[in-house]
Amino acid sequence: EKRPLFIEANTIEASLEHLRNDCIIPVFAKDNEATLSHVAFIETVQDATRTFFQGEQIELPDIRVSHVxxxxxxxxxxxxxNQLLESDKTIYYERCAFVIQVPTIYETVNGNRLTLxxxxxxxxxxxxxxSKKTAERFKVFIGFTCKVCTNLCVSTDGYLSCLEVTNTNELYRAILELFNRYDPAKHIHLMQTLGNxxxxxxxxxxxLGRMRLxxxxxxxxxxxxxxxxLTDSQ
Known part of the structure; x- marks a missing residue:
């Protein structure tokens, strides 16, 4: 059974095909420039993951969306x-969260199998x-224990970055830099130490009392x- 990685309240599961084929892409009102779609975001992270972790098994993304x-x-x-047909309607989701697991990169800590x-x-x-087109904000993370929700709350033992980019090329480069800076051995060591x-x-x-004071x-x-x-949460 898959370990749940999402805080699932108020979200629904979605596929790339649904986001690509059934959803419109919002634009900036002042210049009609398109935003970076959820699909573009997910596929850019996928491409960067395949490039950086070449030769590893990369699972398909698990996606959840909310606020239609x-x-x-x-x-x-x-x-x-009440007379609208499905073909008359347009939708997009204000919020999207996804995770991609790399099952061939894992470690067992205190009897728990942790997957990258x-x-x-x-x-x-x-x-x-x-407004006119400006930089858009994304959060990207990597780690062995992660929790994510569409309210932009992310809990991870690894690295969490607030990225502001205007196109997928900038996003791709930022993700590769993120992967390059991440030190998996350090975080595995910290988790093993915590168990002792x-x-x-x-x-x-x-x-707890001192922290409250x-x-x-x-x-x-x-x-x-x-x-x-206590946690790298934002």
């Missing part, structure tokens, strides 16, 4: 909503579609205390 935006073709503009996972998430509401760590109940309660400290004292990052 409905419209209608010009010929159906005066039809009542690559993915991305984007939301059109983070781009001003009422132990806190007593008293120590755990003290840790941290926000109440003066700024000068906060700067002197190392930040406690």
């Amino acid at each position: 935006i409905k419209g209608r073709i010009p010929e159906a503009i005066h039809k009542p909503a 996972t690559i993915g991305g998430v984007r939301a059109y509401n983070h781009t001003n579609l009422y 760590s132990y806190l007593t109940e008293h120590q755990f309660c003290q840790l 941290y926000q109440s400290l003066p700024q000068s004292l906060q700067k002197a205390i190392p930040r406690m990052l």
